[in-house]
Amino acid sequence: MAVKDYIRKRFFPHLWCPGCGHGTIMTAIIRAIENLDLKKNNMVVVSGIGCSARISGYLDFHTMHTLHGRALAFATGVKLSRPELTVLVPMGDGDACAIGGNHFIHAARRNIDVTAIIMNNNIYGMTGGQYSPLTEYGDLATTAPYGNIDHSFDVVKLATGAGASFVARTTTYHVNPMIKILEKAIMHKGFSVVEVLSQCPEQFGRRNNIPSAVDMLNSYKTNTTPIGSKEKEKNPDLIERGIFVQEERPEYCAEYDKVIERASKGR
Amino acid sequence: MKKDIVFVQGNEACVRGALYAGLDFFAGYPITPSTEIAELLSEHLPAKKGKFIQMEDEISSMCAIIGASLTGKKVMTATSGPGFSLKQEALGFAVMTETPCVIVDVQRGGPSTGLPTSGSQGDVMQARWGIHGDHAIIVLTASNGQDVFAMTVEAFNLAEIFRTPVILLLDEVVGHTRERLVEPKAGEINVVERLRTSVPEGTDYHPYLPREDGRLPMSDFGGTHRHNITGLAHDMWGFPSNKPDVVYGLMHHLVDKIETHVNEITRIKEFFVEDAECLLVSYGSAARTALHIVKNRRARGEKLGLLELQTLWPFPARLVRERCSSANHIIVVEMNMGQILGEVKKAVENPERVFLANKIDGGFITPTDVLNFIRITQGKGV
Structure with a gap:
């Protein structure tokens, strides 16, 4: 099927800015679903x-x-009541890690079979460029005109520490690897987290001396490296991409089925 | 025939009522004095293949039940004061997206942490106006275990009929009082099931297009109609819209679908109302005290009556005005600083006849408390 067979024309044109990485992620999600x-x-x-x-x-x-930060909580209700459905939860970095941080770590802890896709553009884009928990120290934002003094989360470490059984990172430059990672994440039985670095030239790049989407994309090429590469040893500042965690662990809905079984026998 | 009689807390009566109504999914968070509801459902729901989940907070509990409701399930959450505050955001989402769900608030003393183990009726206005934005809401209450059971079933029914969240406003006294409950047999109380669309697959389904009778048939997530749910103002397809005519129509629909059905939604109980010279208006646990006085004084020949409200919102103003028309004094008995008093004053002619008999110190309002107020209105002093 073509990409257009998976979208609702009624909703278009979309509201993403020229150069935004989010459309690339949407296409990758569609391709992964099609391939599967x-x-x-x-x-x-x-x-x-x-x-x-x-x-x-x-x-x-x-x-x-749904509501800011709460997508995983709604998704938990959907998945637990209808485990046979495939549930994807795309989130922004502020969405997932600030206002939704609590829901994020607890969904990971439960290992419920939902795929969380964190579209990380390091900024609150829709409200006009305020710093998020994934804005780096020293970056500029409309609420950090003198430079950000917050330190950012490492989503991979956060998700791993919280108990996610599948954790990966990729970028909008690496489209084909992103599709493969999304396929694996969706098929993974358990809570899977895919962080996708996604350029925001309009609200982030423009304020941080990298206003071109192409330059931002190229920075994903030059500033990232596959997990365990030699380049990382030479340059520890490089951001690793690939699958960090992929483990089989008891999944929440499957565990709940055991509760039903125990309950049917009485305590 | 032997009746199914049990001796249970109001909170358990609520649980039994919810299961009777067909509860499939409960999400909650521990909070006094509602916790027994979660505890009991964690035991009983899995036994009927239902789903129970203790979420990370009150916010996510409210979100989870909405998600589950959209897959076609009957859902509920239960909480108290501080937790009810946290649920307001997602409650607004349920109002906007017209998602059936039941929220039990077992009221305790507030504001803030307040009096966790004391009875109160301080959330009446929060239940009405806790969420931001204009809207209408259905709020039910009950004064004893038997009524808690019945009103819980009503809450589920009204949630389905009007595609709306329904708040069941209990209080610590009702929730924790153990008393006799005669469990209704299956079929004894009507149970309303979800109205699903008859639109066939491949035909455009409008999740927000009311039928001629005003009801909006739903389509389950995971079913044949893939539609969009959003908290944004939206059109009949569920697509975001900020067109003034669409927003105008949506706002009127959200309010009118409830406010124009006040009579259908109103549940009351009346005790010696007709010839009452002094009419008490009360609800929830406070109505127990009011009823005690009324019965007591009637035995002495005093013309007291009680109008017990079981639907608080939409407020049955016309009915209250009519019932209060011939009373010399109207005394609103409630455990707050006059949240329903104001509504009664607004509803009746000659509102200077309306007085408040209340208690707000965490103690349960007693017959003596109320009698003292009555004596004052009668010019007898305390």
């Missing part, structure tokens, strides 16, 4: 609030555009 031959009626996409969250409306699945 998943049926549209079995797909649920739950998003929060922000630029990233608009992805749910554009996709022709069962879609929920």
Whole structure:
């Protein structure tokens, strides 16, 4: 099928700015779903609030555009009540790691079979460029005009520490690897986290001396390296990409089935 | 025939009512004095293949039940004061997206942490106006275990009929009082099931297009109609819209679908109302005290009556005005500083007849408390 068979034309044109990386992520999600031959009626996409969250409306699945930071909580309700559905939760960096940080770590801890895609553009884009928990120390933002003094989360470490059984990082430059990683994340039985570095030339780049989307994309090429590469040894500042965690662990809905079984026998 | 009689807390009556109504999914967070509801459902729901989850907070509990409701399940959460405050954000989402769900608030003393183990009726206005934005809401209450059971079933029914969240406003006294409950047999109380669309696959389904009777048939997530749910103002397809005519229509729909059905939603109980010279208006646990006085004084020949409200919102103003028309004095008995008093004053003619008999110190309002107020209105002093 073509990409257009997975989108809702009624919603277009989309509201993402020229040069934004989020459309690339949307296409990669569609390609992954197509490659896995998943049926549209079995797909649920739950998003929060922000630029990233608009992805749910554009996709022709069962879609929920919910509250800022709360997408994983809504998704938990969907998945636990209908475990046979495939649930994707695209989130922004502020969405997932600031206002939704608590829901994020607890979804990871439960290991519920939901795929969280963190579309990390290091900024609050929709509200006009305020610093997020993934804005680096020293970066400029509309609420950090003298430079950001917060330190950012490492999403991979955060998710791993919280108990996610699949954790990966990729970028909008690395589209084909992103599709492969998304396929694995969706098929993984458990809570999977895919952080995608996604350029925001309009709200982040413009304020941080990298206003061109192409330059930002190239920076993903030059500033990242596959996990365990020799380049990383030479240059520890390089950001690693690839699959960090992929483990089989008891999944929440499957565990709940055991509770039902125990309950049917009485305590 | 032997009846199914049990001796249970109000919170357990609520649980039994919810299971009777077909509860499939509960998400919650421990908080006094509602915790027994979660505890009991963690035991009983899995036994009927239902789902129970203790979430990380009150916010996520409210979100999770909305998600589950959209897959076609009957859902509930239970909480108290501080937790009810946290649920307001997602409660607004349920109002905007017209998602059926039941929220139990077992009221305790507030504001803030307040009096966790004391009865109060201080959340009446929060239940009405806790969320931001204009809206209408259905709020039910009950004064004893038997009514808690019935009103819980009503809450589920009204949530389905009007595609809306329904708040069941209990209080610590009702929630923790153990008393006799005669469990209704299956079929004894009507149970309303979800109205699903008859639109076939491949035909455009409008999740927000009311039928002629005003009801909006739903389509389950995971079913044949892939539609969009959003907290943004939206059109009949569920697509975001800020067109003034669409927003105007949406706002009127959200309010009118409830406010124009006040009579259908109103549940009351009346005791000696007709010839009452002094009419008490009360609800929830305070109505127990009011009823005690009324019965006591009637036995002495005093013309007291009680109008017990079981639907607080939408407020049955016309009915209250009518019932209060011939009373010399109207005394609102409640455990707050006059949250329903104001509504009664607004509703009746000659509002100078309306007085408040209340208690706000954490103690339960007693017949003596109320009698003292009545004596004052009668010019007898305390």
